[in-house]
Amino acid sequence: MASLNVRAAVVSITFLILVLGMWEMSAQAPEAETAMTEYERLMGGADQESRVPPPSKVIALAWEELSDPFYDAGANDKGIGIQLAYSIYRVLTGYLAAMAIALPIGFLIGMSPLMYKALNPYIQVLRPISPLAWMPLALFIIQDSDASAIFVIFICSIWPMLLNTAFGVANVREDWINVARTHELGPLRTALTVILPAAAPTILTGMRISIGIAWLVIVAAEMLVGGTGIGYYVWNEWNNLDLASVIFSILMIGVVGMVLDLILGRAQRLVEYKE
């Protein structure tokens, strides 16, 4: 087993080196001419040929950004650490609000076929709406861009949690509920001691999907409302057509998304059970 891991790591790293190497070679700046005319100087010289920056440039930039992640140079220029913290704060606020609503309602419609039938049409209509379609409406009604971004996270992370909770609760094995009934447990105790543990893995799957979506959405939302956050960072660098920074921020978004997913993956393992 260990040797498989080692071999996998070797293959992985070889791939990385190969890809980066090819990228580095293909993205070299052309040789600068020795003496530039005034026109060439105003055109930015050979440096300004359009091309994807080589990995060495991205790594240098990443090093620079990560060595001082919390600098604050005015309202529109903050370190990558501060930007990520803003994004995580927004995602968690929206996500927790969604959780507070999705879990109880999911429980309700999972346990009551009547409520399921009554609410299902609304859920089906609201679920496929793109998060950014909500943005103009949110800005208009809430009148606060930060709260609007949080609202968009809320509205799009609620559905997977809601549906998975309902599904998990509805599919708890009938025998177990019957056993609870023979023990004369009240509905609340049945819900907490029998249904919740039984449905927990499905609920957590929904929560895991939701956090993934929330993290996807935040970048787009922040590009629009701006000011702070990783989405704003990407937009600001895009404004400057600075691809090295854009690539760096894409990597950072990936890393944070992976960490969020890992945390919920761990939580999921905690509630797993074998029948």
Add this chain to the structure above:
Amino acid sequence: MTMNSLGNPFDGDQSLIHSKTCECPTCQPGTGASLLMPATEKVQEAKASDAPTDSEAMLDRAIESAVVRSVFGHNDFDRRSFMKMMGAGSAAALLGSVFPMDKAKAAVKESLGKLEKTKLNVGFVPITCATPIIMAHPMGFYERYGLDVTVTKTAGWAVARDKSLAGEYDASHMLTPMPLAMTMGAGSTPEPYIMPAVENINGQAIVLHVDHKDKRDPKDWKGFKFGVPFEYSMHNFLLRYYLAENGVDPDKDVQIRVVPPPEMVANLRAGNLDGYLSPDPFNQRAVWEKVGFIHILTKDIWEGHPCCAFACSQKFATENPNTYGALLRAIIDATQYSQSTENRKEIAEAIAPKNYLNQPVPVIQQVLTGYYADGLGEVQNVPDRIDFDPFPWHSMGVWILTQMKRWGYIEGDVDYKAIAEQVYLAGETGKLMQEMGYSAPSETYKTHTIMGKTFDPAKPEEYARSFAIGRV
């Protein structure tokens, strides 16, 4: 320079003169002697017993002091001996009987009142048109008027509009047609907006993809896809005007899309756009990125056309008149400072960093100095490629409305003059400019020449209908 203290002018024991060697904090460089934002040391420096403590009282004291000093011909020795002889109370009464002290105080306060709000949010879209709004921040023009302004970078015009309507921005960088459109409710909920100052004049260009170097005649542009930054923009109206004058129908022969400025260069490179009329630095940036060339500067379509604006809601101005006045003064100062070509290099460096435009300094410099590479192999020298002039001509507002009418953005009877005069505060701004020592026109209407055709603001409806290509 000697500073005048806020000591009681009726007190014979107190000197009002600070000599060149004076070492009190008021006279130390850097602390300044603003009446509205007094340094705390200044208060402590004056005699503790009768020093004015709030800004109202300070203003009163400053006026008394000015009057008393002028009575004594600014001779402090005479004043002190007179006050000692008379006693402060009777001297004040005597002076009050011959000079309307209270009225003088009220009059001064009216124009220099206490700021209702000192922390302000002002939005800007990161383009060189916003130069005065932006540079006023790093170069301290807002501070000069006691304002603590946060300038916030905004993703686009629609967001600037929504954040302004939501009250998140106290004032914002906008496009000159926007406050007109917002006031009339075209493209948004109607909300009375005012535009006391134009930010920049000229400063735009039509850029084409480098592949179209041989298509310099607009008649060859049929089927082209063009980008403009916003529907209600001078960019849209000038591009439509230019195309139509060249016999190309902007609605039928070409496609005009709304594309945010930073995306224009990327879209041009990807071949999604054949060209665009956009704000700088994205025209120069296309040249710098070697994907486009500058076909024509908009100054060659209409020399001196307005472009971007400084605007706020009418509500903000009426609820915070003094703050609004201070903010407008800072903007007028900054705009006048930007006008001077000697300052342009310095400004380019101040606004290029990440916090503001986030662009390479050489690109900004080429835009602001007008010494630039055109992408066709030539170095051009056009010092007024972009210029700055705050005066919001009513006739410019009327012209914009005629174009909105011409292209069907507004319908029915339009009271051109009334709307332009409600939104563009040319009269008030002109007065303020003169008060601040700048020259301002006494008229608010004039004729403009656009591609050789004269626009007479007295006959807007006729003008809107006078074009061969149009939707009226």
